[in-house]
Amino acid sequence: MYVSDTVDRVDDRRGPTRTQRERTNATRAALVDATLDLLAERGWAATTSVAACERAGLTRGALVHHFGDLPTLLADALEAHYARLSAEIADEAAPTSLADLVETTWTVIERGRFKIVIEAWLAAANDPELGRAIGPVVTRFAKLVDPAERRDLAPDDATRALYLTAREAMLGLALGRATAQGPLPHERIVVDQLIELARIHDERRGGTP
Template sequence: MREPQQERSRTTRRRLVEAAVECLAARGWHGTTVAMVAEQAGVSRGAAQHHFPTREDLVVAAVAQVGEEQLAELRKQVELLPGGTSRSEAVAEMLLNLYTGPMFRAALQLWVAASTDSKLLAVLAPLEARVGREAHRVALELLGADESRPGVRETVQATLDLARGLGLANLLTDDTRRRRRIVRQWARMLEPALAGTLPEPMGTRFL
């Protein structure tokens, strides 16, 4: 009897987590309650509150789990990439598209709410740090970057910060076409930065 119950419990949790991301992305933090997410997930309110006593618990679990799945998915896609020449553009595209979906919209609603809500901030800050570190690790791996070279760590960080900025630019309007052109240029800028073949900064050469 235990197995099916555990199974059922996992299914319930998964439904709640997915509904929470959708609800956050569509209605924002102020429009998201456990009861509303339960209804959207087709789960009883009691069962929802058994899994997630507060809405903070629910949304943080949702963003953590969906975020991890998204990064795992990215790792899988990369195995399908061609090796060699066209790889850097394909990887740049994947990374710069990372924050253009409902997952980022949901997380953004939380970040912004947390900036004016210390209770939410307390639960969100450690998660944000963990997801950020994990995204950095994945980006490093996909780019095949060697962080012992000067400037490489900052280049990988800039790639993810740029991706988040592009996620923001995609929030109110569909920014796909503009982003595609930026991806192409970014791939070109990445190559010398990661290979360590950028010219010395002008300041160092002439002063």
């Protein structure tokens, strides 16, 4: 009887705690998703505390209680976006040549919500205080398209220079996409040309054609 009563009391204590945790997680997730939606749709300047709370259907007090301030919410939202993007990339075949690496980089950049990454890079560069809050996750985003992460495919200066040229061209396309609010009519032609240049370089180096 005593043991049974004890178990019931423990369960009673755990029940509300578990429910509160679920409510907390749901509130945080709603604010994170609302923030990412705003960043993708309206840009960094329009992603304010008020706008995020309105989109999530929550009060400003909820944001302050769960995140403290907007920069912390932005950092958490970017962390969530990075985790999702990394998971998507992990499901794809690993590149085995420079041409593959260029194509894989484009599959990262062409994703509709890569605009959020560009917005974060620019915001971190222009606002030192915000940069301190979101800097670590911005650095991780940068590594997704950093040739230093794949020295096996870009082992020398000439190969790295070619990859960086292709990457910067594709980032330019991404900026154009953000401005046009959608894919550009010429982007596939540009990307195919960049992949072809990388393929030719692979052949000259004796890599995978």
